[in-house]
Amino acid sequence: MFLKRPILLLLILTLFTGVSLRAQIATSPDMTWFKDAKFGLFLHWGLYAQTAGDWNGHPYKGNERFMLYERIPVKTYAKIADQFNPSQFNADTWVKQAKTAGMKYIVYTSKHHDGFAMYNSKVSDYNIYKLTPFKRDPLAELAKACKKYDIKLCLYYSLGRDWEDPDVPTNWPVKAGRSNTWDFPNEDAKVFNKYFERKVKPQVTELLKNYGPIAVMWFDTPELISKKESAELRGLISSLQPKCLVNSRIGNGYGxxxxxxxxxxxxxxxxxxxxxxxxxxxxxNRHDSTWKSPELLVRNLINVVANNGNLLLNVGPMGNGNFPNWAIARLDSIGDWMKVNGEAITGTRPYRIASEGNELESASISKKDENSKMKDAIYDGTPKSREADLFFTTKDNYVYVLLRSWSRKDFDIKSLKGVDVASVQLLGTKKKVGWKTTATGLTVSLPDDYALINKVPVYTLKVKMK
Structure with a gap:
């Protein structure tokens, strides 16, 4: 593999001048599509989908990480592949489901911590094409479907953990805390760079060469990757696909x-x-029965977007290749809401103030507590409040006021005090909205039947500025 001359020169400069590669890349990828997209689908799919929550007759610990928690040898874990035959997998169905939900990109697990590649890897036979009865490359089919439906394809890759490889040390939460020490007990003998050269770089190369445009390389758990290795990996990605974005988990500030x-x-x-x-x-996991409601998921989406973020919502497909029914129902509900209100999400930017009337929720999110630390077991730090409040986004000459969990017909919007308003519209209806500017803000009166617009009690006012 030969690096393009500009990237090669940058690497040389990095080695001899100490200047970071990230600072030197003048042609940093354009973030516009990512900033506009706002909403994506995360897909965690692997051999753990086949076991679906059980191991040796008992519910296992650690879910998709159960190989670690149950300390299962690689040879034993690999036997799961003998039964993994997701014959009902249909890439078109998956991608259409994301598109219908109003999502603009998909992040697919090409390799999780177990080291098992969910595509036809020439680098390692430890993959879905070589070891399972399925004998298909789902990533190739996904790439084709994403192109068909104009959905960005992004790839998850577990960077600092790989329990199939003998040279992957870890240091979280303690030394060897997430290493395979039952097959490879000598932690001090493990050399991350051997794994990096033998598996990471070659697999990232084939992922970026063989599946068309990749919008994001979504790395997980950088663990013990060095600054030099992060820089080298970023340079490799830039040389193969200059437009490919990289998340912060490439490590060392190169995301x-x-x-x-x-x-x-x-x-x-x-x-x-x-x-x-x-x-x-x-x-x-067949034992999972604690699901967020469509209302809560829409609230989460709005909160993230109003605060300048994107929401990547996860679905774990089943071993047969289908999405669970409860996931489909929620994606469909979000999609119905997005058909009416999506213009207040997609392509928007933050308003000068993110929200009004949700001080307790905002305080819990901003608090620097356990939420900010890496989590490896079952954990959910998302807010569960369903209190009525207001969030704001903006696009062109409009401010969108998103009324979360709303049940009031008449109210004031204090955050629009002093704003020169031309018109106010309620998305989803042609009925007039009563409004007037006052000394305290914008006073609004909704149509009597406004609650019939959305099944999810979240509504959008489209406020045009003069």
């Missing part, structure tokens, strides 16, 4: 956007993304 996992995060001027689950788990 384009930050990540908030299982929490909504706080407002930031920089691009960021909140990744959350619908239920309690990332991968499919």
């Amino acid at each position: 384009d956007f930050g990540i908030s996992e299982q929490s909504l995060g706080a407002a930031s001027k920089n691009s960021w993304e909140a990744c959350i689950t619908i239920g309690r788990q990332w991968g499919y």
Whole structure:
């Protein structure tokens, strides 16, 4: 593999001048599509979908990480592949489901912590094409479907953890805390760079060469990757696909956007993304029965977007290749809401103030507590409040006022005090909205039947500025 001359020169400069590669890349990828997209689908799918929550006759610990929690040898874990035959997998169905929900991109797990590649990897036979009866490359089919439906394809790759490889040390939460020490017990003998050269770089190369345009390389758990290795990996990606974005988990400051996992995060001027689950788990688990309602998921989406973020909502497909019914129902509900209100989400930017009337929820999100730390077990730090409040986004000459969990016909919007308003419209109806500007803000009176517009009690006022 030969690097393009500009990237090669940048790497040389990095080595001899100490100047970071990230600062040197003059042609940093355009973030516009990401900032406009706002909403994406995360897909956690692997051998853990086949076991679906059980191991040796008992519900396992750790869900998609159960190989670690149950300390299962690689040879034993690999036997799950003998039964993994997702014959009902249909890439068109998955991508259409995302598009119908109003999502603009998909992040697919090309390799999770178990080291098992969910595509036809020439680098390692430990993959879905070589070891399972399925004998298909789902990533190739997804790439084709994403192109068909104009959905951006992004790829998750577990960077600092790989329990199939003998050379992957970890240091979270303690030394060897997330390493395979039952197959490979000598932690001090593990050399991350051997794994990096043998598996990471070659697999990232084939992912970026063989599946068309990749919008984001979405890395997870950087663990012990060095600054030099992060720089080299970023240079490799830039040489193969200059437009490809990279998340912050490439490590050492070489990412384009930050990540908030299982929490909504706080407002930031920089691009960021909140990744959350619908239920309690990332991968499919038949025992999971704690699912966020469509109303709560829409509230989460609005909160993130109003604070300059994207929401990456996770679904764990089943072992047969289908989405769980409860996930489909929620994606459909969000899609129905987005058909009416999507213009207040997609392509918007933050208003000068994010919200009004949700001080308690905002305080819980902003608080620097356990939410900001890496989590490896079942955890959900998203707010569960259903109190009525207002959020704001803006696009062109409009301010969108999103009324979350709303049940009032007449009210004041204090945050629009002093704003020169030309008109006010309620999305989803042609009926007139009563309004007037006052010394305290914008006074609004909704149509009597406004609650019939959406099944989810979240409504949008489109306020045009003069």
